[in-house]
Amino acid sequence: MIQLKNISKIYGKDGGQHVKALDNANITIEKGEFVAVIGASGSGKSTMMNILGMLDRPTSGEYFLESKEISTLTDDELAKIRNKKIGFVFQKFHLLPRTTAIENVELPLIYSDRKEIRKLAVDALAKVGLSNRGKHLTNELSGGQQQRVAIARALVNEPEVILGDEPTGNLDSKSGLEVVGVFQELNRSGKTIILITHSNEVAQHANRVIRIHDGKITEDYKVEKPLDAKAELAELKKTIN
């Protein structure tokens, strides 16, 4: 479904110092996979996230989405593909302040040609277990709840791929597990999930781990027995009681 071929990304001005954020990366991700892209800060994983999410263009290489080469498309065409095919979940949530949860979830639909926007947003909030929080302003919600609103926003336009950029980075371990649990559930219902993270532990919930170091892919392996976030949560509750 996603195929990166010899993708390189070089930052730096002409004549200045060049930084190779990505160096000849090759990745193929099939539909329905749950992939964790793992790396330390400065490893190039944020660049990978921006390129996978079509927020940035590679310096060289090809990007095929459903066998279609997209690195030659215009900004407006990319915006349309992002809107339709990709759901974003960010580390800092990036919810609109002083705006209700439901209005935040509606946001991608405003830029689509979908009808019945409110109903779709209500359904998406229900999927992340926040039906009763729709009318709350986002700053009245806890961190875990805010990230679930963000996931509902990522889901609402029914994208093929959900792209999480350190989605647990700003959360405590319990809320983090809840969010990872939502991702696992979404994956079981057929969504392709790509999770960018620096945490080995979070990565072990995926079916496949890709490790980046200095802009190069150093590891790419299947996880034999992924951790189950739901089971861990139940365990956590037991120890607290």
Added chain:
Amino acid sequence: MNKYKIIESSFRILRRNKLNTFFMILGIVIGIAALSLTFSLGKSAEKQITQKVKKLFSDNNILITSGRVELGSGRSSESSYANLKIDDIEAIMNEIPGITLYDVFQTTPERDVIAGNKNISTAINGGTAEGEIVMRRSVTSGEYFTKAEEKSSARVALIGTKIAKKLFEESDPAGAQIRIGQVPFIVKGVLEDRGIDPHGTDLDMNVIVPITTLINRLMNVNYIAGAKVEVEDASKTEEIAGKITSLLRERHSLNNNETNDFSLVTPVIVKEIIAKMNRVFTLFLPMISGIALLVGGVVIVVIMLMSVSRRVNEIGLRKALGARSKDIMFQFLAEASVISLFGGIIGLTLGLTGAWMFMSSKGLIFFIPWETIFIGVLFPVIIGIMAGILPARKAAKMDPIEALS
């Protein structure tokens, strides 16, 4: 893109940023209020001046004055004003067909008007018996003086209501005796109320006597200040004015290289004067208040630019979620337009209320000119869009990666 949802969300965003919104609206409110106030006052003034002038000067009137009078600057000083005679006007009446009525006028400096032990000081005007029709001013009590009285330089006078009140209080002055200076006169009637003319002269302070009486008995001169004639067919007014000019030049023995020693005012010239005055009221005054509106526009530009900088995250997010540059443009232009339209409607209401209060306090007629719809609705939206373009472009150009990091 769902335009309706975006406009709806701009209302929400403005509601939630109350202070910013307040100042942006305030700028537009002040501008539009000033503009609609001056514009509607100007339109009212225009209407009233036009009505007043129409009353004094119809489409079939020609005004002849002695001396060369420059429009807007008065009588030219080097030209003599002692050369227009009653004979000239009588010649015009006799030799040029199509003129039905005439009135002539001359005015004295202020004289004492005395009745019993009361006296008042005012200028004395002379006219013909036809003045009643030509000047469109009759009497409310007594009667107008007759042609015979005019011919015989009879000592009869018509007085304005203020003079009547001062000299005779409540009793009817018709038939009473007064003195103008040392000369005794009989009051024939009281003139209709006319109020104050555009030059500021109180017409109810008028005393009118036959022109012959005035120049023979009160002034001892043989010339008149001017005359007004009425033409039978209004469409021939300009043509007859031309004939009057040639006749007067001939009678005054003017060579081809000499300028007129008299002036004619025709309906065409009056219309030009009115148009000139109206430009001041309906163009220059509103233009000055338009500056207030521009300032309001600048306030929107500045506050929206700040708002774009504060909302970098939001813009980046919207782009990541699928907003194209033009969708972002649209959003910011919608916000600016909503603000301006809102401010425009408030400003229009305030401006028109102010105009209404001013006009009714002065006893003048207030009406809402149809153009104010443009001022209150179209102007603000244009200003809003123009003010929004700069911030909107800045927002639309933002790179989603930088905005989100």
